[in-house]
Amino acid sequence: MAKLNINIGNLEFKNPVMTASGTFGYGVEFADFIDLNRLGGFIVKGTTLHHREGNPYPRMAEVPMGMLNAVGLQNKGIDYFIDNIYPQLKGYDSNVIINVSGSTIEDYVATAEKCNELDKIPAIELNISCPNVKEGGMAFGTSCQSAEAVVSAVRKAYNKTLIVKLSPNVSDIASIAKAAEFAGADSVSLINTLLGMAVNAETQKPLLSTITGGMSGAAVKPIALRMVWQVYNAVKIPIVGLGGIMNATDAIEFLLCGATAVQLGTANFIDPQITVKVVDGINEYLDRHGYKDVNEIIGALKINN
Amino acid sequence: MKKTILNLRVVSKEYPGSNYVLLKLTTIDDSPLPIMQPGQFAELKVENSPNTFLRRPISINFVDLEKNQVWFLIQMIGDGTRKLGDLIEGDLLNVILPLGNKFTTDLKPGSKVLLVGGGVGTAPMLYLGAVLKQNSINVSFLLGARDKEALLQLDIFAKYGDLYTTTEDGSHGEKGYVVDHSILNKEEFDFIYTCGPKPMMMAISKYADQKNIECEVSLENKMACGFGVCLCCVENTKEGHKCVCSEGPVFNLKKLLWQN
Structure with missing residues (x-):
């Protein structure tokens, strides 16, 4: 059994497997299926300062090897989380991380300040990349200036581990990652969903109420791998890789391309036990290849030989 | 009600109508099936269908306690449901069940x-x-x-x-x-x-x-997960957006915003 522990900033994870925000509820929804304590961490759904009803139905379209969603950050707000969900999560021996979303810098900061007070929440993931909200969201993650502005502001208000979730809907993700690093992020996670669209030719209507939505699932993995590799070559802070990971082999590919940890997202819908299977699969791979420590394969992609 | 993921074995397959298939399934080790209530559904895994990424939500048609069987009546409308219709006796089917709430069944006797x-x-x-x-x-x-x-x-x-x-x-x-x-x-x-x-x-x-x-x-709104985490299948109700998969699929009419 190889050593699976990894670090992101000062925060230690028992293994590199986490869950992607918006695909894992508050974690407790999976308690029937897996032992949540076996996860390196789990990232609970996008949380905003105030309650959000999200977008109208329909919010989902299945596409080959993936899906589009247009949920639009439906959540009951940070105060609801603190009063009703946090007490249920305090007892888990895993890093519970809140995905913080917002429409304005002030919202992000106010939510992050509240998260800072929660003893058992050792990190937040700052979502500057949601493609499904009208204002804010992805807008912060598509220019270096705005990314730097929001990360700097949150950095001042939040003194624990700060992960910044990046949008792939940009021309140069490495420069955005560098802006986040410069502004004080401890880590970047990527990729959020890719902006996409689905149409019903018979009815001549879009399949989503918002017309466009965020694409995820197996189909996006090559794009995600490419972006992780580009960002790995551009920043010094650890990377959390996600996008289309469906099994342990996919997860290992992300580690080889430079991710220190991975998140499983859409795969949770198809196999709610996939996270623990990926932990076991990474361990099996390390043993089979004679590695003693998962850190040995991070960024170990062999080029030109 | 605890949700479980399990492989069930196809005991029999019938064609109750053109384009419909009725699968009767049981556990592989003869252990009793989880308790299921009327109105609940299962998420069925579709194998070997490249165009089918997600599971298929299918309602529980019948539970035969004596024979330890659960029945799924499937309308074959797309690649995924057609692939489910290709299953034959002895095949295994991966299911997540029971999902969702249930119909009210504790009415006054004689109602x-x-x-x-x-x-x-x-x-x-x-x-x-x-x-x-x-x-x-x-x-x-x-x-x-x-x-x-x-x-x-x-x-x-x-x-x-x-x-x-x-x-x-x-x-x-x-x-x-x-x-x-x-x-x-x-x-x-x-x-x-x-x-x-x-x-x-x-x-x-x-x-x-x-x-x-x-x-x-x-209701049968389009869903991705089936257990209340993706938030895709919402119905707009008098109490806001509710997940059809976990807060439904059964709703009292009074809660809906349907124009009456």
Whole structure:
């Protein structure tokens, strides 16, 4: 059994497997299926300062090897989380991380300040990349200036581990990652969903109420791998890789391309036990290849030989 | 109710109508099936279908406790459901169940209820009728379809209650839609349950509302996960967006924002 522990900033994870925000509820929804304590961490759904009803139905379209969603950050707000969900999560021996979303810098900061007070929440993931909200969201993650502005502001208000979730809907993700690093992020996670669209030719209507939505699932993995590799070559802070990971082999590919940890997202819908299977699969791979420590394969992609 | 992921074995496969398949499944080790309630559903894994990324939500058609079998009635409309229809006796099917809430079944014994189903929406009405009958409730089924070939499992329905049918072409029962059936004017009911195409459910809901009859509807909004985490299948209700998969699929009509 190889050593699976990894670090992101000062925060230690028992293994590199986490869950992607918006695909894992508050974690407790999976308690029937897996032992949540076996996860390196789990990232609970996008949380905003105030309650959000999200977008109208329909919010989902299945596409080959993936899906589009247009949920639009439906959540009951940070105060609801603190009063009703946090007490249920305090007892888990895993890093519970809140995905913080917002429409304005002030919202992000106010939510992050509240998260800072929660003893058992050792990190937040700052979502500057949601493609499904009208204002804010992805807008912060598509220019270096705005990314730097929001990360700097949150950095001042939040003194624990700060992960910044990046949008792939940009021309140069490495420069955005560098802006986040410069502004004080401890880590970047990527990729959020890719902006996409689905149409019903018979009815001549879009399949989503918002017309466009965020694409995820197996189909996006090559794009995600490419972006992780580009960002790995551009920043010094650890990377959390996600996008289309469906099994342990996919997860290992992300580690080889430079991710220190991975998140499983859409795969949770198809196999709610996939996270623990990926932990076991990474361990099996390390043993089979004679590695003693998962850190040995991070960024170990062999080029030109 | 604990949700489980398990492999079930196909015991038998029947074709109750053109384009429909009925799979009867049991556990691989003869252990008892999880307890399932009328109105609940399962998420079925589709193998070897490149265009099918997600599981398929399928309602529980019937639970045969004696034989330890669960039945799924599947309308083969796309690649995924057709692939499910290709399963043969002895094949394994990975399922997540039981999912969702349930129909109200603890009514006063002797209550008179009407179960209205249309198309493949008749599927959950069978198990519901069986459980209601067991609870000494007086069950009537009103089932509608395009034609008589699309009226499914009638002989089994007849075991659990009075049976009324409509077809659009008049090939079985009264000609027209379920909401036009004469039984609705002849009899008084204490409770109505409905599942099927939305226009049908809305028409039945209007009837229930006018007559001031309690009514539960089962929705089938498009979903990705089936257990309340993706938030894709929401129905806008008087209490805001509710997940059909975890806070439904059964909703009391009074909670919905349908125009009556």
